[in-house]
Amino acid sequence: MSDIFKEVEDDLRRERLKTLWDRYGIFVLGAALLIVIITAGWRGYEAWETNRDRTAGDTYLTVLNEVEGVSTAGSADTLLAFAADAPGGYGILAEFRAATILADAGESVRAADLLNTIADDGEAPAVYRDLARIRQGQVLLDAGDAQAAVDVVSGLAEDAGNPFYASAQELMGLAAYAADDLSGARRWFTAVTEEVGTPPGVRARARFMLALITQTAPEADAAGTTAEEAN
Structure with a gap:
């Protein structure tokens, strides 16, 4: 007798599960599919970002080799053209290098303005902004404007x-x-x-x-x- 009751309970359980699946199964499948799509998309984005950074690094090294030992405004412009479309970190590095080249080429005003742009960039990491202030102070001091250098670095x-x-x-x-x-x-x-x-x-x-x-x-x-x- 107990086996009959068990079979009845099993049938009822299967019937309830079937009813639930008929009602909500499409949502379960949709959620599972959405998870798969999101995971695949995220993995794809990570791969794209890694490839982009690797490509940017290779390009940056190429640009550095092009301007190596050439302290002219044209060399700085080459770096700035790269920085315009480069990922954040490489772009900032290129701007710092361009500022140094400009300062060496005697274009202290352009160098200081470029460094000031980095320092005022709210999206740049704080350590880069502060370093830009220090470098800007050095450029201004080398250019003979001691008071401007003080104004830049006094807070630090x-x-x-x-x-x-x-x-x-x-x-x-x-x-x-x-x-x-x-x-x-x-x-x-x-x-x-x-x-x-x-x-x-x-x-x-x-x-x-x-x-x-x-x-x-x-x-x-x-x-x-x-x-x-x-x-």
């Missing part, structure tokens, strides 16, 4: 958590030195040497500048020492 020089903090302080010191503010230069270079996280190269240059200030203008060194003692 006051942000102890920024990875370019020491480099910005060094530029502030160089800008002060270029403006004949030897006491100010001494303060900045001293801060660079005393900062725990200062890179060895930056620290060594700061010590050299402090020695130069002491040798050429001992009165500035004495004034700085007196001010520190007073504090």
Whole structure:
């Protein structure tokens, strides 16, 4: 008797499943198909993106070889033409290289403007934007515009958590030195040497500048020492 009841229950179960499948089966199949399509599409996009980046990298190396050792505006324009359609990372690298070529070619204004564009690009990674500020400050300082360099890097020089903090302080010191503010230069270079996280190269240059200030203008060194003692 129990077998009969079991068979009846099985029949009822199969009937219910059939009813459910007839009602919702199309949706189950649709969802499964959608998952397959999305997965295949995503894998295809990843493959396309990888191929695009690989192609962009190869093209970038080719462009670099073309402009190697040629510091002309034309070489910079070649890099900028590549950057216009390159994926983000390669485009920014090309723009940095173009800015360096422009600066070497004596076109400091164009170089500084290009670096300012990178620094103001809200879609660029923060580290690239800050590096652009540092490089822009260097270009402006080399061009003889110390105040403009200060305006560009002063914010970074006051942000102890920024990875370019020491480099910005060094530029502030160089800008002060270029403006004949030897006491100010001494303060900045001293801060660079005393900062725990200062890179060895930056620290060594700061010590050299402090020695130069002491040798050429001992009165500035004495004034700085007196001010520190007073504090």
